[in-house]
Amino acid sequence: MYYYYFIETKRNEENEMKKLVLILALAMAPNVHAESELEALIATVINLNGHLCANVTRMYLRGGDTYEVVCKEYRRGSSAVRYVVNMKTMAVSR
Numbered sequence: 325m326y327y328y329y330f331i332e333t334k335r336n337e338e339n340e341m342k343k344l345v346l347i348l349a350l351a352m353a354p355n356v357h358a359e360s361e362l363e364a365l366i367a368t369v370i371n372l373n374g375h376l377c378a379n380v381t382r383m384y385l386r387g388g389d390t391y392e393v394v395c396k397e398y399r400r401g402s403s404a405v406r407y408v409v410n411m412k413t414m415a416v417s418r
Contacts, residue, residue: 366393366409373416375407388412 363380370377377395384392389412397405408417
């Protein structure tokens with residue numbers, strides 16, 4: 325009986341440690357750079373306009389609300405695609 329209690333206690337301690345690590349990771353999540361949030365937003369705008377953008381690799385501000393964006397077209401692919409995105413009008417052109 326004591327052995328069973330010891331094993332269950334050990335499992336509970338491991339689960340508590342996993343929870344603690346998860347809580348710490350979630351607490352640090354808001355410290356993600358605003359640039360990566362902008363990249364995710366721009367990738368979403370590109371995809372919603374019917375184009376393909378799996379991952380933003382480079383991004384340049386062209387002026388005003390217009391960005392020139394270079395994306396990986398497919399997640400596992402290596403082809404790069406260049407888009408011009410106007411964030412004010414949500415227009416995307418290749």
